[in-house]
Amino acid sequence: MDLRTPEAPPTAEERFAVDSVLGPPESGWFGGERTPLDGHVALGGLAKARSRRHLLLPALHAVQEQVGWISLAALGYLCERLDLAPAEAYGVASAYALFTFEPAPPVVVHVCDDVACRAACGGDPTEELAARHGPPGSGTTVTWRPSPCLGHCEHGSAALVQKAGAGGGRASLAPFTAGDMDRLVALGPQVELEDLPVPLALVPQAGAEGSQLRLLRRVGRLDPSSLDAYRAAGGYEGLRRALEMGPSGVIAELEEAKLLGRGGAAFPTGAKWAAVARNPVRPHYFVANADESEPGTFKDRVLLDHDPYALLEALTIAGVTTGAEKGFVYLRGEYPVAAARLEHAAAEARNRGLLGSDVMGSGLRFDLEVRRGAGAYIAGEETALFNSLEGRRPEPRNKPPFPVDRGLFEKPTGVNNVETLLSVLEVLAMGAAAYARQGTPDSTGTRLFCLSGCVARPGLYEVPMGTTLGSLLGLAGGVAEGRSLRAVLLGGAAGSFVGPEDMDLPLSFEGVRAAGTTLGSGVVVVLDDTVDMTAFVGRVARFFRDESCGQCVPCRVGTQRQEEVLGRLVAGRPLGSVGDELALLADLDQVLRDASICGLGQTASSVVTSALRRGLLGNGALSGNGRQP
Amino acid sequence: MTTMAPASTPVALRRNVELTVDGEPVTVPEGSTILEACRAQGIEVPTLCYLETLAPVNVCRVCVVELEGSRALVPSCSRPVAAGMVVHTASERVRTSRRMVLELLASSVDLSTADGDVHRWIDEYGARPERHGPSAPPGDRDHAHAGHHEPPEVGLAATVAQVVKRDNDQYVRDYSKCILCYKCVEACGEEAQNTFAIAVAGRGFDARISTELDVALPDSACVYCGNCIAVCPTGALMFVSEHDLRAQGEWDEDRQEVTRTVCPYCGVGCNLELHVQDNRIVKVTSPLDHDVTSGNLCVKGRFGFEFAQGGG
Numbered sequence: 001m002d003l004r005t006p007e008a009p010p011t012a013e014e015r016f017a018v019d020s021v022l023g024p025p026e027s028g029w030f031g032g033e034r035t036p037l038d039g040h041v042a043l044g045g046l047a048k049a050r051s052r053r054h055l056l057l058p059a060l061h062a063v064q065e066q067v068g069w070i071s072l073a074a075l076g077y078l079c080e081r082l083d084l085a086p087a088e089a090y091g092v093a094s095a096y097a098l099f100t101f102e103p104a105p106p107v108v109v110h111v112c113d114d115v116a117c118r119a120a121c122g123g124d125p126t127e128e129l130a131a132r133h134g135p136p137g138s139g140t141t142v143t144w145r146p147s148p149c150l151g152h153c154e155h156g157s158a159a160l161v162q163k164a165g166a167g168g169g170r171a172s173l174a175p176f177t178a179g180d181m182d183r184l185v186a187l188g189p190q191v192e193l194e195d196l197p198v199p200l201a202l203v204p205q206a207g208a209e210g211s212q213l214r215l216l217r218r219v220g221r222l223d224p225s226s227l228d229a230y231r232a233a234g235g236y237e238g239l240r241r242a243l244e245m246g247p248s249g250v251i252a253e254l255e256e257a258k259l260l261g262r263g264g265a266a267f268p269t270g271a272k273w274a275a276v277a278r279n280p281v282r283p284h285y286f287v288a289n290a291d292e293s294e295p296g297t298f299k300d301r302v303l304l305d306h307d308p309y310a311l312l313e314a315l316t317i318a319g320v321t322t323g324a325e326k327g328f329v330y331l332r333g334e335y336p337v338a339a340a341r342l343e344h345a346a347a348e349a350r351n352r353g354l355l356g357s358d359v360m361g362s363g364l365r366f367d368l369e370v371r372r373g374a375g376a377y378i379a380g381e382e383t384a385l386f387n388s389l390e391g392r393r394p395e396p397r398n399k400p401p402f403p404v405d406r407g408l409f410e411k412p413t414g415v416n417n418v419e420t421l422l423s424v425l426e427v428l429a430m431g432a433a434a435y436a437r438q439g440t441p442d443s444t445g446t447r448l449f450c451l452s453g454c455v456a457r458p459g460l461y462e463v464p465m466g467t468t469l470g471s472l473l474g475l476a477g478g479v480a481e482g483r484s485l486r487a488v489l490l491g492g493a494a495g496s497f498v499g500p501e502d503m504d505l506p507l508s509f510e511g512v513r514a515a516g517t518t519l520g521s522g523v524v525v526v527l528d529d530t531v532d533m534t535a536f537v538g539r540v541a542r543f544f545r546d547e548s549c550g551q552c553v554p555c556r557v558g559t560q561r562q563e564e565v566l567g568r569l570v571a572g573r574p575l576g577s578v579g580d581e582l583a584l585l586a587d588l589d590q591v592l593r594d595a596s597i598c599g600l601g602q603t604a605s606s607v608v609t610s611a612l613r614r615g616l617l618g619n620g621a622l623s624g625n626g627r628q629p
Numbered sequence: 630m631t632t633m634a635p636a637s638t639p640v641a642l643r644r645n646v647e648l649t650v651d652g653e654p655v656t657v658p659e660g661s662t663i664l665e666a667c668r669a670q671g672i673e674v675p676t677l678c679y680l681e682t683l684a685p686v687n688v689c690r691v692c693v694v695e696l697e698g699s700r701a702l703v704p705s706c707s708r709p710v711a712a713g714m715v716v717h718t719a720s721e722r723v724r725t726s727r728r729m730v731l732e733l734l735a736s737s738v739d740l741s742t743a744d745g746d747v748h749r750w751i752d753e754y755g756a757r758p759e760r761h762g763p764s765a766p767p768g769d770r771d772h773a774h775a776g777h778h779e780p781p782e783v784g785l786a787a788t789v790a791q792v793v794k795r796d797n798d799q800y801v802r803d804y805s806k807c808i809l810c811y812k813c814v815e816a817c818g819e820e821a822q823n824t825f826a827i828a829v830a831g832r833g834f835d836a837r838i839s840t841e842l843d844v845a846l847p848d849s850a851c852v853y854c855g856n857c858i859a860v861c862p863t864g865a866l867m868f869v870s871e872h873d874l875r876a877q878g879e880w881d882e883d884r885q886e887v888t889r890t891v892c893p894y895c896g897v898g899c900n901l902e903l904h905v906q907d908n909r910i911v912k913v914t915s916p917l918d919h920d921v922t923s924g925n926l927c928v929k930g931r932f933g934f935e936f937a938q939g940g941g
C-alpha cells in the first residue's frame with residue numbers, strides 16, 4: 001500500500017492523546033522519531049499495525065476529548081501509527097456526530113430536541129436557547145448544538161456537556177434548562193464536569209406496593225460500584241449455574257423459556273446462541289449491544305448506570321455458553337456514567353477472577369472490553385456495529401451472511417441487547433418453566449417500557465408481556481389533569497402511533513403485530529392535545545435524514561425527500577395537489593421499505609405513514625391511505 | 630465496504646442449480662448470482678453499482694428483484710442463487726422500487742454524462758424526477774457535519790450539486806455527477822490500486838467521496854492511475870482533456886477513433902485503447918476484459934500520452 005500521510009506534524013497535545021490509546025510509538029516507521037537504524041532493518045510490524053485498526057475509534061475519541069477537534073495533522077499521526085490511509089480514517093471519523101474537524105469552543109453542549117423532550121415540554125426546547133445564546137455553534141468558549149435523543153427522556157429534557165482538555169470528557173445533564181445553559185456559559189472552560197449532578201434514574205415502581213420487579217429489582221437499591229453488594233444480592237449465581245449446566249443446558253433453558261430478543265427484531269435468543277455455539281469456525285465473539293439510540297429509549301442506560309455487574313455477568317454467561325473468549329460492550333458514546341461504571345465493574349470482576357483466563361475457577365477463558373460509539377444511531381444495527389468496532393464506517397452489511405456465521409472480524413458472533421442479556425439472568429434465576437409462565441405463551445417474561453412525554457409519572461416500567469397499554473399508562477398516572485390523550489408513539493422513531501381507542505392493546509410481540517405496530521425498544525411516548533403533531537412528525541423525518549448511513553439510494557435520498565415533502569405539506573405549499581404529494585409519500589414509503597439495505601431505511605417512513613393514516617397531521621386535514629406496515 | 634463476493638468455485642467443480650425466474654425454469658452454475666441467472670435468460674436487469682471486475686457492493690438497489698419468501702426485495706447483483714428460488718423481475722413491486730431509485734438519483738444528481746442505459750431506464754420505468762421540485766442551489770457538501778443539516782428552502786429539492794474540483798492536470802472531479810456507487814473507492818482501494826486515496830465520508834444525504842478532510846488531490850495519496858475514472862459510470866471523474874472539450878462543445882465521439890495498442894512504458898504488456906479526436910489523444914482506457922489489466926492502468930499508461938504529444 002502506498003501510504004502517504006500529511007506532512008504537518010501533530011502538536012504535543014495531539015500526540016499525547018493518540019499515544020494514550022496506542023502506546024508510545026515503537027519505531028520511526030509508525031510515527032516515532034526516525035533513527036538511522038530504521039532504514040536498514042525490515043520490521044514485521046505492518047501486519048501488527050493494520051490489525052490494530054479496531055483502535056481507530058478509541059484513538060479518535062482521545063483526540064476529540066483532549067483537543068476538542070480533529071486536525072489533519074492529528075489524523076495523519078494517528079494513521080501513521082495504525083498504518084491506515086488518512087482518507088479512510090476520515091471517511092470513518094466523519095460518519096460520527098461527536099467528531100469535528102474544525103476548531104471548536106472547548107465546551108460544547110449537545111441539547112436534545114427529540115420526540116420525548118419535545119412532547120414533555122410542549123415544543124422545541126432549543127428555541128429558547130437560540131433566543132438567549134444565539135444560534136447553534138455560536139459562542140467562543142461555550143456553544144450548543146441540537147441533538148437527537150440523549151437517552152434521558154424520562155426527565156423531559158437533557159443535554160450532554162463535552163469539554164476538551166485537562167479535566168475534559170463528557171457529562172450528562174438531565175433535566176436540563178435554559179438556566180443551566182446560562183450557568184455553563186458563565187463558567188466557561190472553568191466548568192468541572194465532576195461538579196455537574198449525575199442524572200437520576202426514574203423507576204416509579206421501585207418500592208411501590210405490589211410491584212414485583214425482576215429486571216429492575218436492583219436499580220437504586222445497590223451501590224453500582226460494589227461487586228460485594230452485587231454478589232450479596234445473588235449476583236453471579238447465574239454464572240455459577242450456567243457453568244454447572246454447561247452450554248447445552250443453558251441453551252435448552254433459553255429455548256424452553258422462549259426468550260425473544262428485546263433489541264427490536266424479537267429473534268429467539270436460544271436459537272441465536274445455539275447457532276454461534278455449534279459453528280466450527282473459531283474464534284467466536286459475543287457483543288452486548290448497548291448503543292441504545294432509538295429516540296425515546298432509556299432502559300439500557302438505567303440498567304447500565306445502576307446495575308453494571310449484571311450486564312457483565314450475563315455477557316460472561318453468553319461467552320462461556322457460545323464458546324466466545326472475547327466479548328465487547330458497545331456502549332453509546334453519550335453515556336459517560338455507564339462507561340465509567342462498566343469500566344470499574346469490569347476491573348473489579350477481573351480482579352476477582354470473574355473475567356480472565358479462568359472464569360470462576362472453571363478453566364474457561366472470557367474477557368471483555370467496553371467500546372464507545374460516537375454519535376451514530378445506525379451503529380446499533382448489528383452489522384454496522386461490527387464495522388464500527390473494526391474501525392470501519394458504520395454501514396450495515398448485506399445479509400446473508402448472518403452474524404452467527406460471519407460477524408465481528410468475519411467470525412461467528414452473537415449479539416444481544418442489554419435487556420435481553422439481563423433477561424437471561426432471570427431465566428437462570430427462576431428456571432425456564434417459571435420464566436415462561438410470566439407474560440403470554442408466545443411472549444414470555446417481563447418487558448421494560450420507557451414512558452415519556454405528557455404523562456404524570458414518566459420513567460422506566462417493568463410489566464409482564466401482554467399487559468395492556470391502558471394499564472401501563474395507568475401505572476404512570478395517565479396524562480395530566482384537564483388534558484386529553486391524543487396519541488401514543490410506540491417503538492420510537494422506527495415505530496408507529498396508536499390512539500386513545502387502543503387502550504386494550506396487549507403489549508406482547510403477537511399483540512402489537514396483529515395491530516400492525518411494534519414494541520421496538522419499548523418506547524411509549526405519550527402525546528396529549530397540546531403537542532404540535534406536525535412538528536413532532538417533522539422531527540422524526542429529520543432524524544432519519546440525519547442518521548441514514550448514506551450507503552443505499554432509497555434511504556440516502558429517500559429520507560431527504562421525505563423531509564422535503566413533509567415541509568411542503570406543513571407550509572401548505574404542495575407541488576401539484578395534496579393528492580400528488582401523498583402519492584409521492586406513498587411511493588417513498590414503498591421504496592424505503594422494499595429496497596433499503598437495513599432496518600433504518602425500512603422503517604424510516606413508518607411514523608410519517610402512521611401519522612397520515614390516523615389523521616394526526618395538519619389538524620387532520622392531511623390523511624394518506626398509506627398501507628399498513 | 631466489507632461485503633464479500635460470492636465464493637467462486639472452479640468451474641469444473643460447480644454443480645448446477647435450478648430456479649424459476651418469471652415463471653421459467655433456469656439452470657445456472659452454483660455460486661452464480663440472481664443477476665447472472667436473469668442475464669442467462671435474456672432478461673435485462675438495470676445495474677448501477679455493479680461491475681463485473683469488482684466485488685458487488687449492492688448499494689444502488691436498482692437491480693432489486695422479488696424473491697418469494699423474502700419480506701423485502703433483494704439485490705440480484707449480489708444474492709447467490711439457491712435451488713428452488715422463485716424470482717420475479719417485473720412485478721409491480723419491483724418496477725416501483727426501480728422507478729423510485731432512478732427517480733431519486735435523477736432528482737439529486739446531474740446525469741448528463743452518465744451511460745446511455747441510465748437514460749433509457751429512466752424512460753422505461755417512468756421515473757419523474759421533476760415531481761420533487763426545482764433544484765436547490767449548490768451547497769458546501771465538504772463541510773457537512775454528520776447528524777446536522779439545514780433543510781433546503783420549502784419547495785426546493787436538495788441535490789448533490791457543488792463546485793467542480795479541478796486541482797491537478799490529469800483529471801477533474803465533478804461530484805455533482807456522483808451517484809455514490811462506491812466503484813472509484815473500490816478501484817482505488819482493496820480491489821485494484823491499493824492506494825486508498827479516496828473514501829466515502831460523511832453520512833446520509835451528505836455522504837460523499839473525499840480525500841482526508843477534502844485536501845486537494847496533489848496533497849493526497851493519489852498516484853493518478855486513473856482507475857477510478859475508468860470505473861465511474863456517470864462521468865463524475867473525467868480526463869481534463871475530455872472535460873475541456875465538452876466544455877467547449879467540441880467533444881464528439883463520432884469523430885473519435887479508438888486504437889488498441891500495448892503500453893510502451895514497461896514490460897507488463899497492458900493493453901491501451903487510445904481515443905483519438907482530431908489527431909489528439911483525448912482519453913486512454915484499457916479493456917475491462919483484458920486479462921492483464923481488467924481495465925486498470927498506471928499513471929504512465931493512463932496519462933503518459935500527454936508527454937507523447939508534448940502537452941501536459
Ligand SMILES: Cc1cc2nc3c(=O)[nH]c(=O)nc-3n(C[C@H](O)[C@H](O)[C@H](O)COP(=O)(O)O)c2cc1C
Nearest residue numbers: 261262263289291292380381382416417420599600
Ligand atoms: C437502525 C437500527 C438500529 C438499531 N439499534 C439497536 C440498539 O441500539 N440496540 C440494540 O440492542 N439493537 C439495535 N438494533 C437491533 C440490532 O440490529 C440487533 O437486532 C439486536 O441487537 C439483537 O439483539 P436481540 O436479539 O437481543 O434483540 C438496531 C437495528 C437497526 C436496524
Ligand code: SF4
Nearest residue numbers: 549551552555598601
Ligand atoms: S437503509 Fe439507510 S442506514 Fe441502512 S444501509 Fe441503507 S442508507 Fe444505510
Ligand code: SF4
Nearest residue numbers: 817851852854855857
Ligand atoms: S487516480 Fe488512482 S490513486 Fe488517484 S484516486 Fe483514482 S484510483 Fe486512486
Ligand code: SF4
Nearest residue numbers: 807808810811813861
Ligand atoms: S465518483 Fe463516479 S465512481 Fe465514484 S462513487 Fe461517484 S459515481 Fe461512483
Ligand code: FES
Nearest residue numbers: 112117149150153
Ligand atoms: S432525551 Fe430527549 S427525547 Fe430522549
Ligand code: FES
Nearest residue numbers: 687689690692706
Ligand atoms: S447493481 Fe445491484 S445494488 Fe447496485
